Structures are given as C-alpha cells and as structure tokens.
Amino acid sequence: MKKKLTSGLAILAVFGLAVSAMPQAxxxxxxxxxxLLFPTTGPMALLGTDQSVGAEMVLKWANSKGGIKGVxxxxxxxxxxxxxxxxxxxxxxxxxxxxxxIIIGSYSSGIAAAIAPVAQRNNVILWEVGxxxxxxxxxxxxxxxxxxxxxxxxxAADYDFTVNFLAKKLGKPAKSLRxxxxxxxxxxxxxxxxxxxxxxxxxxxxxxxxxxxPVTSTDLTPTILKLKAAKPDVLFLTPDAADxxxxxxxxxxxxxxxxxxxxxxxxxxxxxxAKFGAAGVEGVYDVxxxxxxxxxYDGLDPAxxxxxxxxxxxxxxxxxxxxxxxxxxxxxxxxxxxxDVLPRAFAYKNTTLTAKGxxxxxxxxxxxxxxxxxxxxxxxxxxxxxxxxxxxRARSVIMQWQSGSLKVVWPAGLASSTPIAxxxxxxxxx
Numbered sequence: 001m002k003k004k005l006t007s008g009l010a011i012l013a014v015f016g017l018a019v020s021a022m023p024q025a026x027x028x029x030x031x032x033x034x035x036l037l038f039p040t041t042g043p044m045a046l047l048g049t050d051q052s053v054g055a056e057m058v059l060k061w062a063n064s065k066g067g068i069k070g071v072x073x074x075x076x077x078x079x080x081x082x083x084x085x086x087x088x089x090x091x092x093x094x095x096x097x098x099x100x101x102i103i104i105g106s107y108s109s110g111i112a113a114a115i116a117p118v119a120q121r122n123n124v125i126l127w128e129v130g131x132x133x134x135x136x137x138x139x140x141x142x143x144x145x146x147x148x149x150x151x152x153x154x155x156a157a158d159y160d161f162t163v164n165f166l167a168k169k170l171g172k173p174a175k176s177l178r179x180x181x182x183x184x185x186x187x188x189x190x191x192x193x194x195x196x197x198x199x200x201x202x203x204x205x206x207x208x209x210x211x212x213x214p215v216t217s218t219d220l221t222p223t224i225l226k227l228k229a230a231k232p233d234v235l236f237l238t239p240d241a242a243d244x245x246x247x248x249x250x251x252x253x254x255x256x257x258x259x260x261x262x263x264x265x266x267x268x269x270x271x272x273x274a275k276f277g278a279a280g281v282e283g284v285y286d287v288x289x290x291x292x293x294x295x296x297y298d299g300l301d302p303a304x305x306x307x308x309x310x311x312x313x314x315x316x317x318x319x320x321x322x323x324x325x326x327x328x329x330x331x332x333x334x335x336x337x338x339x340d341v342l343p344r345a346f347a348y349k350n351t352t353l354t355a356k357g358x359x360x361x362x363x364x365x366x367x368x369x370x371x372x373x374x375x376x377x378x379x380x381x382x383x384x385x386x387x388x389x390x391x392x393r394a395r396s397v398i399m400q401w402q403s404g405s406l407k408v409v410w411p412a413g414l415a416s417s418t419p420i421a422x423x424x425x426x427x428x429x430x
Contacts, residue, residue, distance in 0.1 A: 029352045032068055032342065034059060035076045035094035037105040037115065038130075042082025043242045047269050047326040048107040051130050052077070053319060054330025055104050057311055062338040069346050071353075073338075076100055084114035091118040101353065102127055104334060107326070109133030109187035119143050123355045129333030130326065133191035140388055143355055145341075145362050145380060147333035149394030150387075151188075154287050155195035157396040158236055158262055159203060161287075161410050161419075166234060169421040170259050178208045180232035180258075182223065182247075184215040189238040192264060196236050208232055215240060220250045227256065234260045241266035245275050252280075252426055259422035262287055268399060268406055270321040278404030279430060283423035286399045286406060289329055289374050293322035294399070295408040296416045299370050307335075308373040324406055325399075332374035340365055340378070362389075369393065375414050 036055055039048035059073050067073055076098040080087030087106060094100045095118070102125045106112040112131035119126040120141040128136065128146040132154070137144045167174040179200055183193030190212070197210055209230035213223045220243070227235065235258045239247055244266025250256075261284050266272060268286035293312050297305040311331050315323040323331070345353055345361035367378040377393035398410035400419055409419035 029071050029346070031072050031074045032102070032353060033074045033076065033098060033100045035078055035091075035098060035100035035103045037078040037080060037087065037090055037094060037103050038107050039082040039087075039111065040077075040079045044082040044108055044240065046271050047241055047265070048080075048082070048130075050269075050319070050324070050326040051107050051330040053315065054311070054323065054327040055129060055334040056330075057314060058331055058334035058338060061307075061311075068338060068342045071346075074098075080106065080108070080111045080115075082108070082111075084108075084110045087111040088114040088118050091115045092122075095122045095124055100124060101355070102337070102358070104129060104330075104337070106131055109136050109191065112136045113138075113187065116141050116144055125355055125358050127333065127337055129329045131188065133187045134387060135187065135191065137387060137389060140383075140386075142359060142383060142388065144389045145359070146389055147336055147378060147391050147394065148289055148329055149376075149396055150390065151191040151195040152199075153394055153396040154192045154238075154264060155199040157287050157398055157410070158196055159199050159205075161262070161285075161398045162200075162205070162234065163203075165410060165419055166260055166421060169419075170233060172233070175204055175206060177206065177234055178230070178232045179205050180209040180211070180227050180230055180235045181207060181237075182209075182211040182213070182227060182235065183238035184217070184240060184243050185212050186215045186240060188265065189215070189240065192238040193236070196238075213243075215243060217243060217246070220247055221254065223247075224250045224254045224256050228254060232258055234258060234262065237261060237263045237267065239263065239266050241269055241271060244269070244272060248272070248276060248281075248284075252429075255426050257423075257425045260285060261423065262398070264288055268325045270324065273401065273404055273406075278401075281401040282403070282429065283420055284401045285409075285419075286325070286401075287396050288325045288399070289332070289376075289394070290397045290408050290414055291322070291324040291399055291406045292328040292331065292373060293324060294405055294416050295375065295397075295414050299375060299413050300373070301370050304335075304371060304373060311373070322405070328374055332372050335373055336365070336367065336378050340367060367393070 038052040078090035107130040109131040134150040163174045183189035312323040345357040369377045381390045407417040
C-alpha cells in the first residue's frame with residue numbers, strides 16, 4: 001500500500017498562495033470535479049502513473065489549503081490502459097458517471113488526441129500536462145489547454161546543446177558532427193524525431209541517418225545495425241518506455257557506441273536505470289521538461305521552490321523513486337491550474353465555474369520564468385493562433401544520467417551538474 005501523499009504538506013500553509021487568498025466563490029458551486037486520466041496499466045503505466053501521482057499531490061494540497069476560493073476539489077481517476085480507444089472511453093465515463101468539469105491527462109500524444117474530441121463535445125476542459133505532439137490539437141479545440149511544450153521545444157534544446165556544448169566538447173565544428181536520429185512510429189516519438197530532423201537539416205547539420213521503427217517491435221537489431229553502419233557521433237533517440245529498454249539492450253548486444261546519445265521519454269524514467277544500473281546508463285542524455293528532483297531551484301520564486309522541494313520529498317517517500325520528468329509534468333501542470341487559472345475563473349461574470357470561464361481565465365495567465373515548479377513560465381496562445389491553448393513559454397532542458405541520478409545539466413540556469421562528454425564505450429560500463 002502506498003503511503004499517504006498528504007504527509008508533510010500541511011506546513012506549506014505558510015506561503016499563503018492564491019488558492020486560499022481569494023474571496024469565497026459563488027454558493028452555486030459546491031465542488032470542482034476533476035478527473036485524472038492517465039495510463040496506469042499497460043506498457044505506459046510507469047511514467048503515466050508518475051504524472052498522475054504528481055498531479056494528485058497538488059490537487060490534494062489545494063484541498064488542504066481550503067480548496068479553490070473555499071470550494072473543494074473532488075478527484076476522480078480513470079485509466080486509459082495505454083490505449084487511445086480506452087482513453088476516449090474512460091474520458092466519457094468520467095464525464096457521464098462523475099460529472100467532471102476538467103480532465104487532467106494524458107501522458108501520451110496518441111491518447112490525448114483521442115480524449116480531446118470527447119472533452120470538446122461534452123464542454124469539458126482537457127488540461128494536458130504530458131503529451132507533446134503538435135498534432136494533438138490539430139482540430140483547434142477551444143477546450144484544450146497544454147502546460148508543457150510541444151516537440152519543437154525538444155528540438156530547440158537539442159540544437160542549442162549540440163552547437164554550444166557537444167560540438168566544442170567533441171572537438172568538431174557543429175556542421176562536421178555526424179548526426180543520427182531514431183524514433184518509434186508513435187505520435188509522440190514521430191513528432192519529436194521529425195522536429196529534430198527538420199531543425200537540424202534547416203540549420204545545415206549533417207544528418208547521416210534517420211531511422212523509424214514500429215513501436216511494437218520486439219527485435220531492434222536491424223535498426224541498431226543500420227545506425228551502427230552510419231557511424232554517427234551523436235544519436236538523438238525518441239522511444240517510449242518499453243522500447244527504450246529494448247533499444248539500449250540491443251545497442252549493448254551489438255556493441256553500438258556513440259560519443260553522445262540524447263534520448264527522451266523512457267530514457268529518463270526510473271525503469272531505465274533500474275534495468276541497466278548506474279554504470280549501464282552513465283552519461284546518457286535526456287531532453288524533456290526538467291526532472292524536479294535534480295534541478296537547480298535558485299531561479300524559482302522562493303515560495304514555489306519551497307513547495308516544489310516538499311512535493312519532491314513526498315513523491316519519493318510515496319513511490320520509492322525520485323520525482324523525475326513525468327512527476328514534474330503532473331506537478332507543474334496542476335500547480336498552474338489550482339494557483340492561477342481556477343481562482344480567477346470563478347470571477348468570470350460572477351457565476352459558477354464553467355468551461356468558458358476557465359478558458360477566459362487561462363487566456364489571462366501570465367506567469368513569468370521561475371513562477372512554476374518546472375522553472376518555465378506560462379502564457380497560453382489564444383484562438384487567433386494556429387494552435388490555441390499552447391503554453392508559449394514552455395521549454396525543454398537537457399539532463400544526463402550521472403552516478404545513477406538524472407541531473408539537469410543544460411541550460412546553466414536550471415542545471416544542478418555539469419554535462420560530461422564523450423560517453424564511455426560498452427566495454428568500460430562495468
């Protein structure tokens with residue numbers, strides 16, 4: 001049985017954030033019903049559960065502070081079972097059976113794309129904290145709001161790190177580096193792999209290989225051998241949790257070495273280091289939103305930093321592993337919802353909480369850098385933009401496995417450690 005997540009959080013009342021500082025809401029609103037919809041079973045369960053637990057911690061904290069303007073949050077849970085179809089069904093169930101007004105999800109881009117139309121036709125908010133494919137809201141749904149960055153933020157961080165650190169550390173001009181890109185064919189991985197390929201090609205970098213493999217692959221030997229034949233200096237890999245393990249295991253079997261591997265998703269999860277051990281993952285990079293447990297808090301607002309430290313501590317005690325990237329997504333996204341958007345949404349025409357009021361409030365969000373647990377700010381794009389509801393201030397960072405811990409190493413403002421390159425070869429991973 002997992003430990004209670006509320007332990008130790010009562011002391012946070014001293015910070016007096018917006019949750020409790022606002023005047024009381026209309027008596028017509030008895031509770032705010034929020035559904036947490038993540039893959040908590042199936043192949044995406046490990047990281048999906050981390051996002052769900054992170055979000056739930058913040059919602060429970062808000063309730064411990066008196067709710068939103070005195071109105072409690074009712075929390076309901078759904079399981080997408082790592083399937084878009086199951087996600088859509090679970091979303092409809094949360095709406096029909098529990099009357100949720102907001103769905104927080106979804107970890108996976110494919111699942112988010114399936115939930116979005118369900119939320120829209122039922123006039124429910126989809127508050128997306130994990131999926132990064134830019135195609136999730138290709139229909140431009142007005143009830144869609146995303147706190148994390150899209151795949152372009154991954155590509156931008158990769159390019160900055162390659163040009164301003166890796167090239168110099170490896171002793172080559174950036175345009176002389178041999179770059180390989182690999183990803184599975186899922187919505188998330190495809191969007192990131194394509195974004196990296198597009199940006200790097202546009203900037204004149206030498207992409208010597210671009211490999212795509214089925215997300216359902218059980219043998220990645222052919223992919224590894226093609227990449228090995230291309231002799232890259234740097235590999236940018238975008239897998240999910242399961243194929244991240246298979247890819248790295250196959251790389252070991254085939255003695256495939258690169259000076260730097262910059263991964264994502266499953267590369268940054270607790271399962272990766274658990275499978276291969278600290279020596280087995282030493283030096284591997286990960287590009288995503290920052291891992292809260294190992295980022296530098298100096299750039300955060302002091303009250304936000306104090307809250308973040310307590311949540312990180314409570315998460316580790318509850319789950320038995322550090323609050324890394326996906327836990328941080330849940331915490332950061334839910335934090336913006338309960339401290340900024342929902343308190344102001346009640347003021348919309350002085351009426352009960354509505355989807356229209358939440359959207360109107362979100363359009364007024366203007367959180368500066370350092371104002372959220374993840375370090376970046378929040379400002380949502382409006383309906384005049386090609387992709388409404390996106391956080392224009394979200395960004396990705398570079399992390400690295402060092403001595404069994406995933407540490408933020410780039411950019412310097414959030415870094416808790418210095419990046420190390422080149423990686424050691426397989427024969428030295430003892």
